[in-house]
Amino acid sequence: MRDDGRVRLAGRYAMVRNSWRPVARGELRPEGTGCRLTGTLRAPLPVLIFSAIWLGGVGVFFLIGLLATIAGLATGHAREAGGPAVVAAAGLGLFGLGAGLVGVCFALGRRDGDFLLDWLAGELEVVGYGGPSRSRPPE
Missing domain, CATH: 1.10.287 (Helix Hairpins)
Structure with a gap:
């Protein structure tokens, strides 16, 4: 995280390069007694x-x-x-x-976004996060 509250997360696999993998870019903003993370999850521009x-x-x-x-x-x-x-x-x-x-x-990178969202939810105290399963296609 940078001093201005902006963050960038990208999932990586050992010895695998995928330029199209989703990258989470966001900003942490103070809100009440905590903060709000807002951003995007997509392949790099x-x-x-x-x-x-x-x-x-x-x-x-x-x-x-x-x-x-x-x-x-x-x-x-x-x-x-x-x-x-x-x-x-x-x-x-x-x-x-x-x-x-x-x-x-x-x-190949379609589950990387779910991984990043789940990792963030596990590392942060998240309020109102329903999980990425809402957007997962049926298997």
């Missing part, structure tokens, strides 16, 4: 921005290749449409790779 730029970029890559292929076929230049078709296929493949990676990494 730079990782979310990078993921959006990557998926958006390869999505545009795919669309440009697809439109060039359609334009080539529509104008009767079927031979020349092969190059843009490869570009479209590469864009689609890169999009699938990126989306799959993001999905797997989010799935």
